[in-house]
Each structure stands twice: as structure tokens, then as C-alpha cells.
Amino acid sequence: MPHVAVVGAGPSGLFATAELRRRRPDVPVDVLDRLPTPFGLVRYGVAPDHHRIKSVTATLAAVFADERVRFLGNVGLGSDVTVAELRRSYDAVVVATGSGAARDLGIPGEGLPGSITAADLVAWYNGHPDAVPVLSWPRPATVAVVGAGNVALDVARVLLKSGTGLDDTDIPDPVRAGLDAHPVHAVHVVARRGHHDVRFSLGELLAFDDLPGVVPVVDPAGLTDDPPPGHAARARHAVFRRWAENSPGPGDRVLRFHVHRSPVAVLGSTRVTGIRLADPTTGTASVLDVDAVVRAIGYRGTPIPGLPFDPERATVPHESGRVEPGLYVTGWLKRGPSGVIGTNKACAVESVGSLLDDLDDLPAAAPSARKALTAAHEVVDWAGWTRIDRAEIALGRRRGRARTKITDTAELLAHARH
Amino acid sequence: MPATDEETVVPYVITDACLDVMDRTCVAQCPVDCIQEGERMLYIDPDGCIDCGACEPVCPQEAIHLAAALPAELQHFEAVNAQFHTATDYGPAGPGRAAGVDHPVVAALPRR
Numbered sequence: 001m002p003h004v005a006v007v008g009a010g011p012s013g014l015f016a017t018a019e020l021r022r023r024r025p026d027v028p029v030d031v032l033d034r035l036p037t038p039f040g041l042v043r044y045g046v047a048p049d050h051h052r053i054k055s056v057t058a059t060l061a062a063v064f065a066d067e068r069v070r071f072l073g074n075v076g077l078g079s080d081v082t083v084a085e086l087r088r089s090y091d092a093v094v095v096a097t098g099s100g101a102a103r104d105l106g107i108p109g110e111g112l113p114g115s116i117t118a119a120d121l122v123a124w125y126n127g128h129p130d131a132v133p134v135l136s137w138p139r140p141a142t143v144a145v146v147g148a149g150n151v152a153l154d155v156a157r158v159l160l161k162s163g164t165g166l167d168d169t170d171i172p173d174p175v176r177a178g179l180d181a182h183p184v185h186a187v188h189v190v191a192r193r194g195h196h197d198v199r200f201s202l203g204e205l206l207a208f209d210d211l212p213g214v215v216p217v218v219d220p221a222g223l224t225d226d227p228p229p230g231h232a233a234r235a236r237h238a239v240f241r242r243w244a245e246n247s248p249g250p251g252d253r254v255l256r257f258h259v260h261r262s263p264v265a266v267l268g269s270t271r272v273t274g275i276r277l278a279d280p281t282t283g284t285a286s287v288l289d290v291d292a293v294v295r296a297i298g299y300r301g302t303p304i305p306g307l308p309f310d311p312e313r314a315t316v317p318h319e320s321g322r323v324e325p326g327l328y329v330t331g332w333l334k335r336g337p338s339g340v341i342g343t344n345k346a347c348a349v350e351s352v353g354s355l356l357d358d359l360d361d362l363p364a365a366a367p368s369a370r371k372a373l374t375a376a377h378e379v380v381d382w383a384g385w386t387r388i389d390r391a392e393i394a395l396g397r398r399r400g401r402a403r404t405k406i407t408d409t410a411e412l413l414a415h416a417r418h
Numbered sequence: 419m420p421a422t423d424e425e426t427v428v429p430y431v432i433t434d435a436c437l438d439v440m441d442r443t444c445v446a447q448c449p450v451d452c453i454q455e456g457e458r459m460l461y462i463d464p465d466g467c468i469d470c471g472a473c474e475p476v477c478p479q480e481a482i483h484l485a486a487a488l489p490a491e492l493q494h495f496e497a498v499n500a501q502f503h504t505a506t507d508y509g510p511a512g513p514g515r516a517a518g519v520d521h522p523v524v525a526a527l528p529r530r
Contacts, residue, residue, distance in 0.1 A: 053470050056449055341449050342470050
């Protein structure tokens with residue numbers, strides 16, 4: 001019987017696993033993850049106040065109800081096992097490790113204290129075990145968030161809500177305290193794209209209408225009368241036009257959109273004091289006085305030994321998900337960091353289709369190699385994760401919440417053991 | 419983690435631009451399989467929808483709207499989508515129903 005390894009227990013890996021179950025229920029699947037916890041960016045990327053999106057974990061977890069699907073948590077590709085070892089141990093390997101690194105702006109001043117990546121900030125407020133505190137500004141701060149997508153809006157919303165506003169979420173206590181200790185009275189969202197081309201989704205924009213004490217404002221420069229094609233883009237355009245009329249009063253906290261503006265330099269000598277913007281068409285420059293800059297301009301895949309890599313696209317070259325017979329990619333590592341959670345399902349269906357076209361003709365792997373692979377590591381299996389899950393729910397209950405995340409790897413492993 | 423919203427939320431809604439087309443690209447994108455078929459149109463189950471938005475941009479008919487941004491003349495499709503999944507005498511295929519049966523409001527619409 002062939003045995004498949006899926007590397008990465010995020011949405012892409014688990015959609016691939018579900019598709020494998022659906023089409024070949026006889027084939028056992030091992031799902032590896034470098035963390036002791038499953039769900040990848042659903043747990044560590046989706047904003048903590050997006051309860052409905054986070055509830056996709058119930059769907060993703062369903063594959064583990066089948067005893068032929070094993071969770072092998074706390075096993076890192078590169079650190080604990082190599083691609084070559086996996087290929088010797090499994091008949092087919094699907095790599096779904098995503099795009100973990102942040103893209104940089106490539107402008108002067110980007111390395112100043114107070115200039116941070118959304119990837120680091122999001123990992124911290126979501127309690128990722130590897131994350132460190134990144135907020136450092138004097139109070140109360142004005143923050144520029146650079147980016148034209150929903151991550152920029154997540155960051156802006158979380159900063160404006162502060163810790164107290166996230167009381168109904170699973171954020172760890174130190175994160176709640178850290179957000180409360182770094183209040184934000186204004187956020188500037190800066191996007192190089194024009195009003196018609198920004199990637200903010202309508203629902204994410206409308207959420208700011210309901211944020212108490214926050215007034216969204218749009219810089220009317222560049223906001224044209226002609227609506228863009230597509231009903232969602234038109235509705236977004238209408239929101240921007242409505243917000244262009246807003247005038248915040250004293251005491252209001254402000255979310256100000258600067259669209260069609262390129263960041264050209266982060267300003268400051270010892271830490272961030274401003275950001276210089278330019279109109280990409282005319283070059284006209286302007287300066288925003290800010291205490292911090294968060295760049296939310298996307299993620300990048302990083303090369304993995306044993307896998308080919310396209311440095312331009314920062315993805316693994318493939319044909320319909322096939323890197324070569326026996327080796328497959330899916331999700332962000334395959335097509336780059338774009339789309340929403342559901343996009344990865346159709347992506348996984350394609351990759352698994354390629355795998356199943358090949359599977360019966362692939363050379364058989366040695367089960368003994370598989371056993372040795374897992375014997376050498378402290379593996380967190382699904383029962384171990386279930387114990388972590390229960391501990392987090394109990395921790396949350398003591399705080400009147402549905403869950404409070406545990407962030408320390410040693411503590412996660414201790415809960416997994418008993 | 420369970421959704422904390424107690425009230426029934428209808429994040430996305432399919433409207434009559436889907437009628438007699440049923441492209442189904444959205445079905446492949448939906449991560450929680452909450453888009454079900456009637457005879458002539460697709461419907462989103464508001465209890466299943468997790469508000470991810472994967473379906474909306476892929477619809478070639480632009481039939482899918484955020485509920486909060488439905489044009490006035492399409493508002494009633496919010497109830498149509500929800501009722502399709504809770505009614506007993508019509509709804510998606512399932513036990514006792516070999517194929518989906520459209521909401522009466524949809525069934526009464528002229529063929530396109």
C-alpha cells in the first residue's frame with residue numbers, strides 16, 4: 001500500500017489530505033508540521049477577531065477522524081527531516097509549507113527601530129511560538145501600515161482595537177497587555193495601487209464602520225468619479241467615496257487611507273519618525289509623521305533544500321502541482337501568497353490530481369525508513385494536539401473566553417504529553 | 419474554535435445572476451462546502467459560510483454579493499439563500515430528495 005506524506009498542516013496541506021481521502025480512502029497519509037499545533041495560518045495568520053473564518057478549523061480537522069491519517073507535529077522540514085529522507089520513506093510527498101518570509105519595501109530607513117513587518121506583528125498577536133514582541137512606540141502613537149490587501153486592514157484593525165477590544169478572542173495574555181501598553185490614535189494605510197486596483201475586500205473595509213471611536217477617512221486625491229468594473233469593486237469604491245466625506249472630531253481615532261502613494265523612505269535617525277511618500281505618476285512628495293511603519297506588502301517563499309526554487313517568483317516550479325513524479329507542491333509555495341483560504345482548496349485538488357495520476361507507477365518506499373524517521377523525534381500526534389486544545393480551552397474559560405492560546409513551545413509539548 | 423456570532427449571519431449571498439447558468443466555480447472554491455444546488459440556481463448556507471470570500475470574485479456571472487452590500491432590488495435573496503437550507507418542502511439534495519428543489523421565489527422566475 002502506498003503511503004503519502006503531506007508537509008504542513010495548514011489549510012493547503014489539510015485540503016490536500018482531504019482530497020486524498022476523498023479520492024483514495026485506502027491510502028494512508030501522514031501530515032507533518034514543524035509546530036506541535038495544526039492549522040498553520042488559520043491559527044497563526046487569520047486575525048484573532050475573525051471568529052467565523054477561524055471556524056474553518058472544524059472542517060480542516062475532520063481528516064484526522066480517520067485512523068489512516070496521522071498528525072506528526074513538532075517535526076520540521078529542514079530541521080528534523082529532509083526532503084530526501086521523506087522521499088525515501090514515503091511513496092509520494094506533498095509540500096505545503098507556505099511562504100513564511102515577509103517581503104521588504106527596499107527603501108532607505110526600512111531597518112530603523114519602529115519599522116516592522118506585518119508578518120512579525122501578525123505572528124506575535126496570534127501567539128506564534130517563534131514570535132517576539134515587536135511594538136515599541138511611545139504612547140499614543142500614529143502608525144503607517146503599508147499595503148493594499150487585507151493583511152494591512154487586519155493590522156490596522158487590531159492596532160485600533162487594542163488589547164481590550166480583543167477581549168472575546170484567543171490572544172495570549174502578554175499580547176493583550178502589549179497591545180494595551182501601546183495605544184494607537186491614528187493609522188495611515190498607504191497603498192501604491194490606485195483606488196480601482198487595491199485588494200482590500202469589501203467586508204474587511206465595512207468592518208471599520210462598526211469600530212467604536214474610529215473614523216475612517218479617505219484622502220480624496222486620486223479618488224475618481226468613474227466606478228471600476230465589477231460589483232464588489234464598485235461597492236468598495238462607494239465606501240471610499242463615502243469615507244472621503246468623513247471629518248473626524250477631536251478625540252476620534254482616525255484610520256486614514258492614502259491610495260496611489262508610493263513609500264520612498266522611512267525617516268528617522270534613531271527610530272522611525274516619519275515616512276516619505278510620492279505620487280507614482282507625478283512624483284510629488286509628501287511626508288507623514290509617524291511613530292512606526294508596518295509593511296504589509298506580502299509574503300515570500302524561501303528555498304527548501306531538496307526542492308527546486310524560482311527566486312523571481314519565490315515559489316517552487318511545478319506543472320499542475322507536480323515538481324517531479326513523487327514530489328508535489330500546493331498552496332502558497334506553489335502559486336505564491338495570494339487568494340483566500342478557499343483558493344487553496346481548488347489548488348490542492350489540482351496537485352492531488354497530479355499525485356494520483358502518478359501514484360500507482362511510483363517506486364515503493366520502505367516502511368522501515370518511515371518508522372526510523374518518526375522514532376528520532378518527539379512527535380505530537382493528534383491525541384497530543386487534542387490535549388493542547390483542551391488546555392487552551394480551559395485556560396480561556398478561566399478568563400471568560402472560548403480559548404486562550406498557549407505560546408511557549410515547551411509548555412505546548414508538556415500539555416501534549418499528558 | 420466555534421463562531422461566537424449567536425445570530426444567524428449571512429455573509430455572502432447568491433442572486434439570480436446565477437439562474438439557469440450554475441457555473442459552479444464557486445463550489446470548488448468554498449472551503450466548507452456550504453454552496454448547494456437547486457435545479458436552476460446555487461445557494462449559500464448561512465450557517466456553514468465562514469465569511470472567507472473565496473466564492474465572490476470567481477463567479478463569472480457576478481452573482482455573489484456580500485450580504486451587507488446587496489443592492490436594494492436583490493435584498494430578498496438573503497432570505498432565499500437561508501430558507502433554501504432550512505425549508506422542508508424544498509432545498510438541496512439529501513435524504514428523501516434525489517435532486518435539489520429551488521426556492522419557490524426562484525422557481526417562479528422566467529427562464530433565461
